[in-house]
Amino acid sequence: MSYIPKVLIVDDEPRMCNSLKTLLNDHGYEAKTAYSGKEAIERLAEDSFDLALVDIVMPDMSGHEIMDHINSEYPATLVIVMTGHATLESAVKSLRRWAYDYLRKPFDFEQLLRRVKNALDQNILKKQHELLNGKLELTERQYRFLVNASPDIIYTLNPEGEFTFVNGAIESLLGYKGSELVGKHYTSIVFEDDIDKAKNHFNERRTGRRATHGLELRLKPKYNGNQPRSFEARHLAIELKSMGIYDRAVGQKDKEFYGTYGVARDITDRERLKAQLLQAQKMEAIGTLAGGIAHDFNNLLMGIEGRTSLMALDIDSDHPHAKHLKAIEDMVKKGATLTRQLLGFARRGKYEVKPTDLNDLVEKCSEMFGRTKKEIRIYKKYQEEIWMVEADQSQIEQVLLNLYVNAWQAMPDGGNLYIKTENVTLDETDIKPFRAGPGNYVKLSVTDTGVGMDEETQRRIFDPFFTTKEMHRGQDWDLLLFTALSRIMAA
Numbered sequence: 001m002s003y004i005p006k007v008l009i010v011d012d013e014p015r016m017c018n019s020l021k022t023l024l025n026d027h028g029y030e031a032k033t034a035y036s037g038k039e040a041i042e043r044l045a046e047d048s049f050d051l052a053l054v055d056i057v058m059p060d061m062s063g064h065e066i067m068d069h070i071n072s073e074y075p076a077t078l079v080i081v082m083t084g085h086a087t088l089e090s091a092v093k094s095l096r097r098w099a100y101d102y103l104r105k106p107f108d109f110e111q112l113l114r115r116v117k118n119a120l121d122q123n124i125l126k127k128q129h130e131l132l133n134g135k136l137e138l139t140e141r142q143y144r145f146l147v148n149a150s151p152d153i154i155y156t157l158n159p160e161g162e163f164t165f166v167n168g169a170i171e172s173l174l175g176y177k178g179s180e181l182v183g184k185h186y187t188s189i190v191f192e193d194d195i196d197k198a199k200n201h202f203n204e205r206r207t208g209r210r211a212t213h214g215l216e217l218r219l220k221p222k223y224n225g226n227q228p229r230s231f232e233a234r235h236l237a238i239e240l241k242s243m244g245i246y247d248r249a250v251g252q253k254d255k256e257f258y259g260t261y262g263v264a265r266d267i268t269d270r271e272r273l274k275a276q277l278l279q280a281q282k283m284e285a286i287g288t289l290a291g292g293i294a295h296d297f298n299n300l301l302m303g304i305e306g307r308t309s310l311m312a313l314d315i316d317s318d319h320p321h322a323k324h325l326k327a328i329e330d331m332v333k334k335g336a337t338l339t340r341q342l343l344g345f346a347r348r349g350k351y352e353v354k355p356t357d358l359n360d361l362v363e364k365c366s367e368m369f370g371r372t373k374k375e376i377r378i379y380k381k382y383q384e385e386i387w388m389v390e391a392d393q394s395q396i397e398q399v400l401l402n403l404y405v406n407a408w409q410a411m412p413d414g415g416n417l418y419i420k421t422e423n424v425t426l427d428e429t430d431i432k433p434f435r436a437g438p439g440n441y442v443k444l445s446v447t448d449t450g451v452g453m454d455e456e457t458q459r460r461i462f463d464p465f466f467t468t469k470e471m472h473r474g475q476d477w478d479l480l481l482f483t484a485l486s487r488i489m490a491a
Contacts, residue, residue: 004030005120005123006030006031006032007029007030007031007049007050007051007052007053008033008044008049008051008077009021009024009031009033009052010034010037010040010052010053010054010055010063010066011035011053011055012036012055012058012059014033014035017033017034018033020033021033023109023112023113029116029120036058037058037061037062037065037066038061040052040066044069044070044073044074044077048074049077050076050078050120050123051079051080051119051123052066052077052078053082054067054081054082056081056082056083056085056094057083063081067079067097067098076123078119078120079100080099080101080102081094081099081102081103082107084105086102086104086105100119100122101115101118101119103115147167148169151266152263152264153167153170153174153238153263153264153265153266154262155167155262156245156259156260156261157202157203157259159259161185161187161203161260162183162184163181163182163184166182173219174189174222175221176222186198189220190202190217191217191218191220191235193218194217198215198240202217202240202242204242204243204244206243208243208250211242212240212241212262213241214239214240215239215240215241216237216238216267217237217240218235218236219235219264221235221236236266237266238266238267239265240262241263241264241265242262243260243261244257244260245257294339297335301336301339305332311325312329352392352394353391354393355388355389356388356389356390357386358391358396358444359382359383359386361393361397361400362419362421363382364397365397365400366378366419369404369405373404375411375413375414376407376411376414376417377414377415377417378416378417378419379416379417379418380419381420382421383423383442385423386423386442387423387440403446404417404446409450410448410452411450411451415450416448418445418447419446420443420444420445420447421442421443422445423440424442424443425440426439
């Protein structure tokens with residue numbers, strides 16, 4: 001059913017009101033009448049009107065006062081003024097009160113109908129315009145919400161490569177506020193080594209399939225002074241997708257380039273997972289190699305031990321070669337220990353895991369090390385009523401001794417070694433950096449006052465066979481073995 005416009009007729013002459021009501025009703029309008037200002041205000045409160053025909057001269061209040069009330073309470077209602085006392089002053093007062101039209105009595109009914117139709121058509125256009133604007137504002141708010149809620153950095157550039165818009169993700173990922181970057185060139189956030197790579201891609205002009213897809217770049221985080229904020233790394237790895245913005249559709253000639261639209265996705269976690277996968281594959285390959293070497297080496301040791309035992313059967317304990325045979329057997333045992341470690345690293349060996357008091361184990365290793373390295377002062381802090389742990393004692397002893405030796409080598413002029421044990425309970429958040437489940441653990445901390453490690457060394461300390469020692473001083477196996485031990489025993 002189509003909408004029927006409503007018209008209120010306000011005039012103190014009943015015959016005029018009724019004539020106009022009949023005329024308007026016959027032409028498809030819904031007309032109501034009011035014979036006074038008070039009655040007009042009541043009608044307006046009872047119903048919603050699209051148009052009011054108001055006489056200027058009324059018995060209780062003037063038509064201008066009625067218009068003031070309409071403008072204040074019902075601004076969507078248009079007003080056409082009707083008066084038999086038309087003056088310039090009256091017309092000016094009416095127009096200042098936003099009267100849509102001004103009619104002088106007597107007027108032709110056809111003239112009135114044209115004016116009413118024009119006013120209502122104008123009102124319909126106004127409402128449609130307001131409706132479209134409302135829909136446009138709603139759509140804009142929705143898209144702005146979606147853009148700002150996106151975890152990806154969404155931006156636009158002008159033709160000179162300067163930011164005209166950046167969404168809120170830039171603050172959580174790089175520390176900048178979007179308003180800080182507006183007006184700045186895109187190279188202000190691109191990592192220096194990648195600026196040449198980003199050229200003609202971050203500020204892409206192409207569209208469609210030729211536009212940039214999947215380009216990996218690094219962006220610079222914001223720094224406060226010379227220090228990065230706590231969440232920042234040296235750079236943020238992103239995958240870029242961008243395209244040019246034009247005033248006409250793709251394929252049309254004489255297009256004007258307006259700028260670039262782009263999306264930068266954080267791929268830090270993906271890159272980290274790729275690095276972890278590569279490291280796992282590397283460790284698996286080295287483990288396979290170590291297992292094969294250990295197996296063959298074990299066979300050689302068994303041959304040496306067997307022949308040494310046969311030789312020992314034929315000589316007495318006071319024979320000059322007896323001590324040398326005993327030394328060979330000791331060396332074979334050390335070789336067998338190394339073989340077990342290699343097999344354990346390759347996950348082919350079997351550890352003797354049993355309940356262990358870590359305080360007792362640490363105390364024994366510390367006393368043994370302290371007797372040989374007098375220049376190192378050892379400070380121990382043990383957890384009372386420490387929990388028992390499932391561990392291979394010999395492997396833990398070796399790891400501890402290797403850590404102690406590393407600490408000694410980092411303190412050539414002497415220093416302090418701090419050892420601490422404590423009971424800890426880890427929840428789901430605590431275990432994220434580790435390959436372990438939530439629960440009760442015993443934490444062992446070893447700290448020294450040595451020279452420390454630079455950033456490059458810290459990144460590689462768990463790499464197989466990595467060492468900072470000179471060639472003749474051996475390899476750093478302790479952290480590698482400790483990592484393998486902890487993962488196997490946790491499993």
